[in-house]
Amino acid sequence: MQGSLRLHAGVLFVGRQALTAEVTSHDLDGRPLETRFSFRDEGAGRSSVDGIDVDADRRLWIADGASGKVRCFTLFGVEVASVGDEVGDVDARGALGRPVDLRAVGSDDEMALLVASGGDRRHALQVLVPSG
Numbered sequence: 001m002q003g004s005l006r007l008h009a010g011v012l013f014v015g016r017q018a019l020t021a022e023v024t025s026h027d028l029d030g031r032p033l034e035t036r037f038s039f040r041d042e043g044a045g046r047s048s049v050d051g052i053d054v055d056a057d058r059r060l061w062i063a064d065g066a067s068g069k070v071r072c073f074t075l076f077g078v079e080v081a082s083v084g085d086e087v088g089d090v091d092a093r094g095a096l097g098r099p100v101d102l103r104a105v106g107s108d109d110e111m112a113l114l115v116a117s118g119g120d121r122r123h124a125l126q127v128l129v130p131s132g
Helices: none
Strands: 002-008 011-017 021-026 032-039 051-054 060-064 069-073 079-084 098-105 112-118 124-128
Touching (some): 002 051, 011 032, 032 069, 051 098, 060 098
Antiparallel strands (some): 002 011, 021 032, 069 079
């Protein structure tokens, strides 16, 4: 089993994956908190939590390398946004590829996502602006 961790404001968010990805939260003493949800991409048949970050609005941004998408969830597990390449060569110039980690910077309309992508022929760092 693989996963990803992110510590934000005294809360440890843990992402684990098999065929279905799962996100849980814990306090600094290891006690489970209320945030717990799972997701799986229908098209890819699986999902992963390769990278996870929390923005200023406490939304969870997840690098889902298994499906080639960056996903955004509320703390209640509701998916509110998704970015990814529809079809084609995931190693093509300008393609998101397979996101392996991310960082949410800023807030509201000035927020940007720094996304690290991996591929067979190249690795890239891309800046995505969710507001447009």
